[in-house]
Amino acid sequence: MSQTDPRRRIPRTDQLLADPRLTAATEGLARADILAAVHRAQDLARRGAIAPEDVLERALGELPDRVPPLRPVLNATGVVVHTNLGRAPLSRKAIEAIVRASGYTDLEYDVQTGRRGPRGAAVLQGLRDHVPAGTDALVVNNGAAALLLAVTALAAGGREVVVSRGELVEIGDGFRLPELMSSTGARLREVGTTNRTTRDDYRGAIGPQTGAIVKIHPSNFRVEGFTGGVGVRQLATLGPPVVVDIGSGLLAPDAALPEEPDASTALQDGASVVTASGDKLLGGPQAGLVLGRPDVVQRLRRHPLARALRADKLALAGLEATLRGGTAPVTDYRTVDVDVLRARADLLAEQVGGRVRRHDGVVGGGGAPGVLLPGWAVAVPEELALPLRTGDPAVVGRVEAGELLLDLRCVPAESDGAVAEAVRRAVRSADHDPPGD
Numbered sequence: 256m257s258q259t260d261p262r263r264r265i266p267r268t269d270q271l272l273a274d275p276r277l278t279a280a281t282e283g284l285a286r287a288d289i290l291a292a293v294h295r296a297q298d299l300a301r302r303g304a305i306a307p308e309d310v311l312e313r314a315l316g317e318l319p320d321r322v323p324p325l326r327p328v329l330n331a332t333g334v335v336v337h338t339n340l341g342r343a344p345l346s347r348k349a350i351e352a353i354v355r356a357s358g359y360t361d362l363e364y365d366v367q368t369g370r371r372g373p374r375g376a377a378v379l380q381g382l383r384d385h386v387p388a389g390t391d392a393l394v395v396n397n398g399a400a401a402l403l404l405a406v407t408a409l410a411a412g413g414r415e416v417v418v419s420r421g422e423l424v425e426i427g428d429g430f431r432l433p434e435l436m437s438s439t440g441a442r443l444r445e446v447g448t449t450n451r452t453t454r455d456d457y458r459g460a461i462g463p464q465t466g467a468i469v470k471i472h473p474s475n476f477r478v479e480g481f482t483g484g485v486g487v488r489q490l491a492t493l494g495p496p497v498v499v500d501i502g503s504g505l506l507a508p509d510a511a512l513p514e515e516p517d518a519s520t521a522l523q524d525g526a527s528v529v530t531a532s533g534d535k536l537l538g539g540p541q542a543g544l545v546l547g548r549p550d551v552v553q554r555l556r557r558h559p560l561a562r563a564l565r566a567d568k569l570a571l572a573g574l575e576a577t578l579r580g581g582t583a584p585v586t587d588y589r590t591v592d593v594d595v596l597r598a599r600a601d602l603l604a605e606q607v608g609g610r611v612r613r614h615d616g617v618v619g620g621g622g623a624p625g626v627l628l629p630g631w632a633v634a635v636p637e638e639l640a641l642p643l644r645t646g647d648p649a650v651v652g653r654v655e656a657g658e659l660l661l662d663l664r665c666v667p668a669e670s671d672g673a674v675a676e677a678v679r680r681a682v683r684s685a686d687h688d689p690p691g692d
């Protein structure tokens with residue numbers, strides 16, 4: 256360390272612990288928690304994420320009673336459904352519904368009769384209202400649970416699931432759908448090839464051992480060129496129940512996402528069961544939707560695994576409010592006016608001294624991989640990425656070609672000022688950045 260190295264100015268642990276502001280703020284807290292907060296702040300300064308002068312302030316902010324269990328993040332990546340950032344941000348109505356449901360509720364209670372009632376009746380009705388008449392609904396923990404339950408109920412115990420080789424996909428972080436299906440004890444009967452599967456491929460594989468045909472939307476990539484698959488309508492003529500995993504949770508077609516499958520169309524085409532996530536394009540809390548023929552949905556509901564996979568009251572409340580509450584934030588962000596985005600980017604650039612450039616957003620979360628959402632971003636020096644990520648509020652942008660791009664698409668407009676303020680603070684800490692490492 257050179258004489259001028261700013262790390263020399265990082266206050267020592269004993270100095271920090273003796274500071275009256277810290278002692279006042281830490282009365283009643285465990286020493287281990289206080290030390291951990293001090294060390295985290297010193298470490299951030301060592302890495303250049305904050306200025307040495309800000310270590311005490313940051314240590315105060317790191318104390319356990321100040322830090323929320325999960326840190327809020329301003330998503331400046333332009334990725335609307337960002338799985339690492341918690342997927343769909345909830346609407347005001349959904350948040351209020353969750354807060355209201357957090358005490359005692361009529362979750363499984365009929366206030367008319369004073370007896371036990373069906374669990375989450377209102378949200379199930381909400382789902383039925385959004386899909387073709389005669390469809391039944393069930394809500395489980397997430398999309399993977401919905402598919403697991405469907406395959407277990409229809410094909411576990413050595414029966415076969417017929418699936419196209421073009422749909423044996425990994426959807427992220429090593430999570431492979433064929434492994435999920437095999438884990439139920441069902442046997443996978445793969446048909447066709449990576450790029451082409453025909454109706455005859457399916458027909459040749461179907462027999463008395465078949466439990467279900469599963470059709471999976473390969474949501475996070477596209478196969479182009481000499482390709483071919485079999486639609487739900489044709490699969491439905493083959494006999495066994497057809498399970499369609501649409502993934503992203505569109506309940507009805509969306510003209511802006513022409514290649515994205517939706518539950519209503521799949522059900523009209525004859526799917527027995529559709530499975531989907533609640534926190535992707537639907538814009539609700541983490542949940543798994545099961546929609547389908549009443550007899551098949553009832554089989555799933557009655558299966559012992561259903562109890563282990565069920566959704567909690569907070570998710571049910573948030574999902575119902577999302578269904579009933581008008582446009583979800585993910586839809587607002589996906590369809591934000593490009594000129595408005597430009598004006599917001601111009602203002603941010605003016606405030607922090609960045610350069611405005613074109614930047615396409617994406618749907619994310621494995622949805623609509625071919626769709627680009629034209630927009631704008633503010634380019635600032637890449638060195639700001641770390642202090643912005645570790646700041647409060649945390650701001651996560653996208654590093655590309657040596658620049659940090661801040662795309663305001665998924666930032667609530669009322670938080671634009673907070674982004675500007677965070678950038679100014681990050682510039683201040685970067686000015687103190689230790690040289691040469």
Ligand SMILES: *Cc1c(COP(=O)(O)O)cnc(C)c1O
Nearest residue numbers: 397398399472474501502532621
């Ligand atoms: C996202 C996705 C899943 C998994 O859903 P989770 O809600 O993350 O469990 C399953 N299948 C497809 C096609 C998906 O896109």
